[in-house]
Amino acid sequence: MTAQPAIRVQGVEKSYEQLHVLRGVDFEVERGSIFALLGSNGAGKTTLVKILATLLRADAGTATVHGFDVATAAANVRESISLTGQFAAVDEILSGKENLVLVARLRHLANPGAIADELLARFLLTDAGDRKVGTYSGGMRRRLDIAMSLIGNPPVVFLDEPTTGLDPQARNEVWQAVRDLARGGTTVLLTTQYLEEAEQLADRIAILHEGRIIVDGTLAELKQLLPPAKVEYVEKQPTLEEVFLSIVGADAPAGADTAGAVGADRKER
Structure with a gap:
């Protein structure tokens, strides 16, 4: 299984009546890498992530995550992934630690308190762990949301526009958290409409436009698609x-x- 890509998508299509959202999407994501799916609003990024997370069924094509087919082995896929949506899914009445303990208990894991403490330390939230999440800043909530998604150590994480609505400081905090995930061996599929975000984080970048991947490569490879830069004093x-x-x-x-x-x-x- 380790020789296989973490994610493989081949000819995936999805339509809603006359609206063709995905028109034959193909790409692969290497294990332990950050793959950025770049596109404007309505390009089909979230729809594709929902298919990979088994929340939607594709009309055509195939997709595997961590070696499991999303259509025929959905339960195995769900055990292998974590999905963080565009807005933090945290309980504001509970403290940060209580949110983490709750998820650990729902996953039937031993020592939920120790798991919570480890994740609070990992995401620099220890000092705020006993505070209600309603008092957290946007960046802190987002970091907590990502921490909650890592309970159970999923090998593949989907981050759907994780920095939407965050200020520059909070965005940089989330970026560092994403980098740390990849350094730890987690495969990250990141959807974003922010060009700088993809440039800063991704090992490979794919541009989804009108339901198709129109380019896929490293940042250096994508830059080579344009004429050589001229050296000018600015x-x-x-x-x-x-x-x-x-x-x-x-x-x-x-x-x-x-x-x-x-x-x-x-x-x-």
Whole structure:
């Protein structure tokens, strides 16, 4: 099984009456890699993830996850995966630890408290573990959501637009969590409409457009599709995101001259 790709999709089609969402999708995902499925809203990304997670049946084609066919071995697929949707599925009344313990008990795992403590530490949530999730920031909720999805150590994780609606700091926190997953050997299929997200995280990138994969390759391979870059001198101005992170990340005391710090940063650039 280890010689097989973690995910293999061949000729998958899905339609809703006259609306053809997927028109013959083909790709493979290597084990322990991050695969980004890039596309605009309505491209069919979520539909494809639902098929791979056995939540929908394809009209045509085949797909295997962790060596199991999604149509004929759905139960085995479900035991091998975790799916994190576009919005954090956490109970805001419970604490972070209680959310994790609940899921561990539902999976009939031994020592749910120890499992919760390990995941809180792994996702840098130990200090907030006893707080109600309703007090968490967006990034903390998302990290907790991903932590909950890892209970039981699934070899394949689907992240459907995991940073939708997050601020720059929270997004960077989630990115680091995704990188850590891959370093630990977990296969990650990431859907996103953010180009920078795919560029930062993915080992391979596939672009889904109008129900078809129109390109699939590494970032370097995709860049080769364009003409060679010309070398020109351009004065680089800081982006608003860089300004924001520079100010907030500096932990400057109230009333500090942050404008001067940003100006100095611009001169260095």
